[in-house]
Amino acid sequence: MLALEKAHLKQGICLDLSREEFLDYSSIASLIKNTSFLETLLLPKIKNEKVEEILSILNEATIENTTLTNIRFNSFPLEHLSNEAALIYKKIQSRLARNKKRVFAIHGGGYIGLGLMADIISQSPFEYNIVATSSDKFINLLINCNHQFRIQHDASKESQTTCVNNVTMVYSRNHKNIHDLYIQSNIMAICLTEEGLLQSANIIAQGLIARYETDQAGLKIFILMNKPDCADFTRHVVYTAMLEQTNNPEYCEKVLKSIHFLPSMVDRIVNKIDTEILLQQLKSQLRKNYLHSNHAKPLQLFDVKKSINQQVNEIFSSPKKLLKAVKQFGLQINLFNAELSFVLYVPDGVPEVSRFPAIKAVKNLDQYIFLKNKFINGPHAILAWLGGLMGYQTVAAASRDPMILHFIQGMMKHEIAPILRAEYPEIKNSQLEFLKSTFFKHCRNIKDDPIIRVGRDPLRKLIRGGCIMGIIELYQKHKMTMPLLGLKRGIASGILYAVKAIDPSNSEGKILKEIFDKSQDYTDLLCYHGAYGNGNYPGMDKKQDHLLIQGILHQIKLLDKLTNENYQSPLRNRSSGN
Structure with missing residues (x-):
């Protein structure tokens, strides 16, 4: 009977077993744990x-369930429950009440949090309430006017847009907002940088402890972070913060037992639309509303005695009036530019994934992440560094430069691909070719992706085990012998990118430039062992890495000459990539 009922489950189903005389409650518990469609039982x-x-069985079953909202008994002796049973019943009801609110929280409402994760959630047929954090008070107010924003899918005037609905923004620098988010959310995503996570670790730990003390509910947290082993890293950071607060490792493990940090791999490039462009778009929409308004019965915000420009400027000079205009006229808030089609890859075995069409569960996610990190992220950074050195402002423009394109393609084909196949013999050439073609398509299609976004943080991208040095370490591991002129030149491009201050605002670039300005020796940059994050940066060793260092120094010399000869200021005018 139960197998038949399970086979007929559908969205929001009510499973009626109220007339059954003999039930296997262990099977019911398994159903609760493993389905994402059952809402009423x-x-x-x-x-x-x-x-x-x-x-007790239902208590265990509902700890990690995020979809069941109601359990009703034909007859239930609530008034005769023991204190212990009453407490269990209360915890179950607390979890069901939380599930009913369908709050999908996003800790980190930036490029990826709003530009990707919120879009994924908004596409779900189950209509989740998205609550996201941001420190940008102005954007928070704009979104909260109508609880929506839009994503453009190219930079043209006729660009297609996607509306992301049911969004509520909360101010991220109010710790109570973050604390409450971890208690009240039904399911969650952390979309922070490594630095952002470290800064938020204490309040995350406090929120998860409070959640546990409320009703011991579990929580599934997707981790969207451009870092290998991002889920393990996040758990370690949160556990460390929790241990400092409680000094009780056994209790910390108990709290985190049902908190699942889920790794993911992002397949979308997102760029924020400049605030000035956003304001110009809003002004244009407001003028159109003025021209189409009924002057016999003028709308409240418009004074027909004044010129349209005067009125629009007055509205934009007052945040209160602007927010009122956004709400009254339903003005479109275009926040991001991103590709239309995309996928978020997550590990297999998460029931809730079936609720989100844009999430794809895969069995070998670690390999997906590894390949993306080494085969895509490294070349992406090198492409940006070379583009910056050549005078380009966007990745799209740099990817159309024949010299840069030929170099990146050759490095991927003749150096990185053979090394990856040595590490993963089961990888097919067709898989790598597909990844490569998709990568270059991304680069060309996102026309306003800035060089400085992709090229930022050269220390992080050149770190041991990272997206570039990690490839060289695999080369050494497998005792391969082909020359690595491309990868050495790639490292050289990152060093020169920092020293020439292509992005003068980047803190990691500043560190490298300051070192070079003092010593005028590129070796000191390659062998940097100074403070980094919570420890020291693991730079190269002058003796052990002597040959590698010499090869990179030679490439720095050649590349400096090459980019100086080919750098022309008119190239900056080709930043659109057309």
């Missing part, structure tokens, strides 16, 4: 002597 009358046993 009707159960038969429970005998008094079985109440505590069945409540």
Whole structure:
């Protein structure tokens, strides 16, 4: 019977077992744990002597469930429950009440948090309430006017847009907002940088402890971070913060037992639309509303005695009036530019994934992440560094430069691909070719992706084990012998990018430039062992890495000459990539 019912589950289903005389509650518990469609469960009358046993089973089953909103019994002896059973019943009801609110929280409402994760959630047929954090008060107010924003899918005037609905923004620098988010959310995503996570670790730990003390509910947290082992890293950071607060490792493990940090791989490039462009778009929409308004019955915000420009400027000079205009006229808030089609890859075995069409569960996610990090992220950074050195402002423009394109393609084909196949012999050439073609398509299609976004943080991208040095370490591991002129030149491009201050605002670039300005020796940059994050940066060793260092120094000399000869200021005018 139960197998038949399970086979007929569908969205928002109510499973009525209220007339069944003999039920295997262990099977029901398994169903609760493993389905993402069951929302209401009707159960038969429970005998008094079985109440505590069945409540215990349901308690265990609902700890990690995020979709069940109602459990009703044909008859239930609530008034006769023992104190322990009453407490269990209260916890179950607390979890169901939380599920009913369908709050999908996003800690980190930036490029990826709003530009990707919120879009994924908004596409779900189950209509989640998205609550996202941001420190940008102005954007928070704009979104909260109508609880929506839009994503453009190219930079043209006729660009297609996607509307992301049911969004509420909260101010991220108010710790209570973050604390409450971890208690009240039904399911969650952390979309922070490594630095942002470290800064937020204490309040995350406090929120998860409070959640546990409320009703011991579990929580599934997707981790969207451009870092290998991002889920393990996040758990370690949160556990460390929790241990400092409690000094009780056993309790920390108990709290985190049902908190699942889920790794993911992002397949979308997102860029924020400049605030000035956003304001110009809003002004244009407001003028159109003025021209189409009924002058016989003028709208409240418009004074027909004044010129349209005067009125629009007055509205934009007052945040209160601007927010009123956004709400009254339903003005479109275009926040991001991103590709239309995309996928978020996550590990297999998460029932809720079936609720989100843009999330794809895969069995070998670690390999997906590894390949993206080494085969895509490294070349992407090198392309940006070379583009910056050549005078380009966007990745799209740099990717159309024949010299840069030929170099990146050759490095991927003749150096990185053979090294990856040595590490993963089962990888097919067709897989790597598909990844490569998709990568270059991304680069060309996102026309306003800035060089400085992709090229930022050269220390992080050149770190041991990272997206570039990690490839060289695999080369050494497998005792391969082909020359690595491309990868050495790639490292050289990152060093020169920092020293020439292509992005003078980047803190990591400043560190490298300051070192070079003092010593005028590129070796000091390659062998940097100074403070970095919570420890020291693991730079190269002058003796052990002597040959590699010499090869990179030679490439720095050649590349400096090459980019100086080919750098022309008119190239900056080709930043559109057309």
